[in-house]
Amino acid sequence: MPRLFLISHASTPAQQHVRFPADDPLSERGRRELDRATPPVVDRTITAPEIRAVDTAAALGWSATVEPALRDLDYAKWSAVQMSSIAEDELAAWLTDPDAAPHGGESIAHLIARVGAWLDTFDESPERIGAVTHPAIIKAAVVHALGAPASAFWRVDVRPLSVTRLNGRGERWTVRLG
Template sequence: MSLVLRLLLFAHASTDALAVARFPSDDPLSDRGRRELRRVHPPVVDHALTAPERRAVETAAALGARAEPDTALREVDYGNWTGRSMSEVPEADLAAWLTDPHAAPHGGESIAALLDRTRCWLDTMTDRSGRWLAVTHPSVVRAATVCALGAPASAFWRVDVRPVSVTRLHARDGRWTLRLT
């Protein structure tokens, strides 16, 4: 009998950075984010993990999850773009980052590196079973979805993840499936 892992990837609630199209730092939830969470029914899980950033930890706490921090779930490293608005970033650099998964003009993490990190994390999860919650960032949810589907890195920006959304993945025999409900 093979182990089955049910993984709920929960995108953290809104922040002020999201509202103004700014690359986030360790931002807290906004008033809007706290309102979003009041409308969410906490999922029933056996185990919970959270990205280490404040907005993810606050989201996990609002869900009533006693979540263990996992650095593999951390936000993509925006390098010297952290805290800057998109309009402050040179257009050519932003275009390169959005079209080339290996580009990191900000001096931080490329999308390809984020995908590799997320793929490694998913691999470590496949020997577990039960119902797991991972409160993390839209970038990590996008990466996990791309990895689970075996899609190319170029598909990363085609996955839209909104705040407080839940993406369901199941693992069995080391293989991931995306479950839509």
Template structure:
């Protein structure tokens, strides 16, 4: 059996945008999110990581720091780029724009990226991980984790919104140059004690 890359993807804790159903912007964790991180137990798979990376946004860096992870920034893990929609409520969009975004993976918000483009960005990043097998922990966003799950399962892009990835959860995979295998999905980080 060849060596595999072991990847643990941690989603950031709750932000005000998550609670209010707004499109993401570069924002800090909410007070409840910061408290949840402070109470969370760090899983052994994160302790064993030989490489720890985080998305560049503040909320992912705060989650990594709160979990005691010394991480380097990885731009490919940045959140789905929603362009002019950043910080806006879903209710503020024209119904036809919202429906196009939810149903057409090639639809791009003004100044943002489509689901198809997001998947390609994540596919490229995943392709760099299996060259030298090791244990990797990455603190990122639910959209990135959804993309990884779809790519591992070879699921169509329109399935992205059918994968529920809650805040402060861990999804694990094993990767070889030929394919990724999904091990666990959205396992919550449990509170200490």
């Protein structure tokens, strides 16, 4: 059974300024976080294609292969926009309806389905895989692994450089804490 270590990228300016991400670099804070990071021991490494994930993987000393399925949620017209400047009704719809996509990008329900489809491709290999990706991807993976409703997405909190471990394969995954 594969063991998947999902690592959230280090901090970015978007996180510090409460704005939706674009293809942001790491912030100085993120670089300091990486100085203290101890990555898990893995057999192979993959990363999301965005610069913040690629740079996090490199700073961890990993020569990771880009995995397109780990790309961040498509925020479309909200990319690089401060959350406080989004119309209140649009933001409320997005935060309460997993099928809503008022930004013209990807809905939370679609994201969970996309990440779930990727998780379903894993076979019974006993490999330990390190994957640097985004908080939204990790939250979607946890919701899928637990078989939780899409509305549970907002109840999962993912900090920069946190490690979320999933064990399993295909449609059977468990979340391992600690």
